[in-house]
Amino acid sequence: MISISNTVSTYGSNLLRRQTVSDLTNQLAKAEYEVTTGLLQNVFGELGARAAQSLTLRSQMASAEAFVDSNTLLANRMEVTATALGTMRDIAQEFLDVAIANRDAPGSTVESLQMLAQSTIGQLIATTNTTFQGSALFSGTTTNATSLQGWDEVNDASGLSPADVLAGIVGTGPTTEAEAEAMIAQLDAVFSSDASAGTSGYETTFYNGTDLLDESGAANDRLSARIDTGTEVEYGIQANDTAFTELMQGLAMIASTDPATIDDEDAYNTWMTKAVDLISSGISGLLETETALGGQQARVESLIEVQQSRIDLYNSQVLDLEGVDEYEAATRLTTLQTQLQASYQVTSLMNSLSFLNYM
Amino acid sequence: MSISNAFATSRSGLMATSTWAEVTSTNIANATTDGYASRSVTMTTSTLGDVAVTGVTRSVSTTLTAMVRREYAAMGTQEAISSGLEIYSTLLGGTDSDSSLTTKLGELQSNLVLLAADPSDSSRQRAVVTSAQSLAEELNTLSSTLESSLETTQDSLTSEVSEANSELEQLAALNAALKKESGDTERRASLLDQQDKILDSLSERMDITVTTESDGQITLRTSGGTELLRGDRAETLEYDKAAGTLSVNGTDITPGETGKRGFDEGRIAGLFTLQNTTLPEFQSQLDEVARALIEGFTALDDTLATGEPGLFTDAGAAYDASDLTGLAGRITVNSAVLPEEGGALWRLRDGIGADEAGTVAGEAGLINSYIDLLEGEMSFSAEAGLGDTATLTDYVVSLTTSQQTTLSSAESELESLSTSATTLETSRQNIQGVNLDDELIQLTAIQQAYAANSQVLTTLTEMIDSLLEAV
Incomplete structure (x- = not known):
């Protein structure tokens, strides 16, 4: 039926006002959340597919944090390694300073050299066996093995102690130049990392860590660390590296025979020149190793900084995505408050306005 | 046209008004009932001048x-x-x-x-x-x-x-x-x-x-x-x-x-x-x-x-x-x-x-x-x-x-x-819902109509009474 008066449904308008109030209350709750947290209330609703970016950023942030943790550990480990290397070099240098004067012919300190060499070897072995958090620093990947065998301790792998091996070759010391040369050749074989020396070889009796080469002659893996996504560095320094074997061989030659008792001048010269040169070359090898390690340390340190700033960057990007302008949200909150108040007023006014009051 | 006819017409007026009052009261009572469509009465005049309620219609919009x-x-x-x-x-x-x-x-x-x-x-x-x-x-x-x-x-x-x-x-x-x-x-x-x-x-x-x-x-x-x-x-x-x-x-x-x-x-x-x-x-x-x-x-x-x-x-x-x-x-x-x-x-x-x-x-x-x-x-x-x-x-x-x-x-x-949906529902409610003010105004109209018809009846009665007295 067509009605002349175009009326408004009392119930309908009441319903509409109720809905307006509940809508406003919902928006108010949302604005309140955004003002207090500074983040969007419904990330997936507001960002849609861009929420994926936020998730990815957060996961990259977590992975960067893990790298910072593990790199900090690595940096500490390298620091300990560097300190140990420095100590070793100092110990060896001290001995070299004394030995160099006796290189070509016996000098005034020749009497004390053997004893000095023995104590230097002991100190070197102790320093090399430094561990970091329970794992050996110079044993390669076999971090559970003590790097160097004690000088007089029998190694289970060969049934010999390093001192035994030396005594077997050197005996009472060289008496002629030819003898000295023959002994040196034998010692060279012992201190090399090939298998020719058998059980008395360096890697079997002196050193307990990972061999340089595996059975097929290929290089064994060294200690490596993952310092960033997809980036690995080999940082392991092993006590069977050339610098160490040279140093050990030179010291062992002097420690196993008293140079003062080598009467033959040529034999003395051959023997001592070889030993002192080996020590000197070992020291410069150690220095090179230290320098290389220093480079890696710097790399790890700067990487940690990069990763930390990357975390900050990710964080700010996440905030760009998920964050709300707090001033805008606060303004919205105030506006909504006013709106809600107005709507309460209107509701109460409309409800009290009825023809009933005038009948 | 006679006085008795006038009686009948007034009576029909009272009847129609009471039906109208009934519909209006139903409307008021159901003002907040969900799904209730407001009713209105349709009234027509017969050849004799009587008023009659021919139907109660619901206001609906089928399209809406x-x-x-x-x-x-x-x-x-x-x-x-x-x-x-x-x-x-x-x-x-x-x-x-x-x-x-x-x-x-x-x-x-x-x-x-x-x-x-x-x-x-x-x-x-x-x-x-x-x-x-x-x-x-x-x-x-x-x-x-x-x-x-x-x-x-x-x-x-x-x-x-x-x-x-x-x-x-x-x-x-x-x-x-x-x-x-x-x-x-x-x-x-x-x-x-x-x-x-x-x-x-x-x-x-x-x-x-x-x-x-x-x-x-x-x-x-x-x-x-x-x-x-x-x-x-x-x-x-x-x-x-x-x-x-x-x-x-x-x-x-x-x-x-x-x-x-x-x-x-x-x-x-x-x-x-x-x-x-x-x-x-x-x-x-x-x-x-x-x-x-x-x-x-x-x-x-x-x-x-x-x-x-x-x-x-x-x-x-x-x-x-x-x-x-x-x-x-x-x-x-x-x-x-x-x-x-x-x-x-x-x-x-x-x-x-x-x-x-x-x-x-x-x-x-x-x-x-x-x-x-x-x-x-x-x-x-x-x-x-x-x-x-x-x-x-x-x-x-x-x-x-x-x-x-x-x-x-x-x-x-x-x-x-x-x-x-709210917008459409509001329009729909405005067509089929009840407006209390409107109903109340109708109620005063009903009151007036009822009083008027009653007044006509009283007057007619007085007229017949005075006629009888004169006889």
Whole structure:
């Protein structure tokens, strides 16, 4: 039926006002959340597919944090390694300073050299066996093995102690130049990392860590660390590296025979020149190793900084995505408050306005 | 024209006014009744001058009503989807949730990185195993939530369909009652009120087309054209839970299927979308993640014999391509690395199939290859709908986003539909609702008319009395 008066449904308008109030209350709750947290209330609703970016950023942030943790550990480990290397070099240098004067012919300190060499070897072995958090620093990947065998301790792998091996070759010391040369050749074989020396070889009796080469002659893996996504560095320094074997061989030659008792001048010269040169070359090898390690340390340190700033960057990007302008949200909150108040007023006014009051 | 005629006319005036008063009081009483359409009386004058009420009519707009119902149906679809996914979505977690899949996967990756730096550290090995377990458990939880969501959906469908059937029955009974009721009576109006109310409720369940006959009987069809109700005969909707189909009278009208003469909107349609499309898709995406983990970790470990599972297992066994569905619910960490189940943590470093702990404590080869696996690209089944190559993290990110977006887009769709439905509903209410002020004004008019007619009667009586006195 067509009605002349175009009326408004009392119930309908009441319903509409109720809905307006509940809508406003919902928006108010949302604005309140955004003002207090500074983040969007419904990330997936507001960002849609861009929420994926936020998730990815957060996961990259977590992975960067893990790298910072593990790199900090690595940096500490390298620091300990560097300190140990420095100590070793100092110990060896001290001995070299004394030995160099006796290189070509016996000098005034020749009497004390053997004893000095023995104590230097002991100190070197102790320093090399430094561990970091329970794992050996110079044993390669076999971090559970003590790097160097004690000088007089029998190694289970060969049934010999390093001192035994030396005594077997050197005996009472060289008496002629030819003898000295023959002994040196034998010692060279012992201190090399090939298998020719058998059980008395360096890697079997002196050193307990990972061999340089595996059975097929290929290089064994060294200690490596993952310092960033997809980036690995080999940082392991092993006590069977050339610098160490040279140093050990030179010291062992002097420690196993008293140079003062080598009467033959040529034999003395051959023997001592070889030993002192080996020590000197070992020291410069150690220095090179230290320098290389220093480079890696710097790399790890700067990487940690990069990763930390990357975390900050990710964080700010996440905030760009998920964050709300707090001033805008606060303004919205105030506006909504006013709106809600107005709507309460209107509701109460409309409800009290009825023809009933005038009948 | 005579005084006795005038008596009769006044009497008819009183009668008509009381009917009007009755209708007005009904209107006032039902002012807040949902679905009540305001009535008005139609009055005519007879040749003798009598006033008579010829009918009580309801004010309705059929076009607006049909539009509102279509909105309700669309709202029903989105409501079913959003409420069906709500629990799952909460468990799936937002961007800053500690328990989300991305967080769990990230933790596993981070712990592997830390372990690679010191492969023999048993506390780090434990951390890797724990994070692997919590990743597997998260997948289990999500998968079982999906399963229970599916069951809830099926239960809701069963009850929705049976309620729709009972509403169709009621409409059929109303059709029969309307056929018997002739003329614009108050009873007819209230039958039509009932009919409207049931139609409103039915159209939230399914999108229907209503054809009204002149006598008020209705014929119902699905929006696709399949007949549901004609006269007093209602068809029965049949829901086949196992096959996931809906049929009427042997005709398949499953919503969402192309080429079927069913319907696309309404709660039932929404629930069918959940049951047949959304939930299975979510499940297969989770299963893909579980498969990638099990297969990926197994392939890297060369200590395993053929058919043995790696770090992640399908309930203890290796991955079986023929049994992919529900894999996310079954994925577990291999008991070979769990000391509490007779395993050993060092197998993380030395391989799941290793009999004895290796002598090389710092061996990080296997752990590094695990990290490479998680950092590198993997292949996924394109059928799961998230592309075929991605890193696992990216895949999990797009899984989370796409699943959460499904919910939030249903929610925002619902919100915008509800805005337009409110507008339409308000217009509809303005036409068929009661305005109290208007009724009250009518009431004063009734009062006046009644008083006037009574006054006429009194005057007529006085006239006859004075005539009798004069005689």
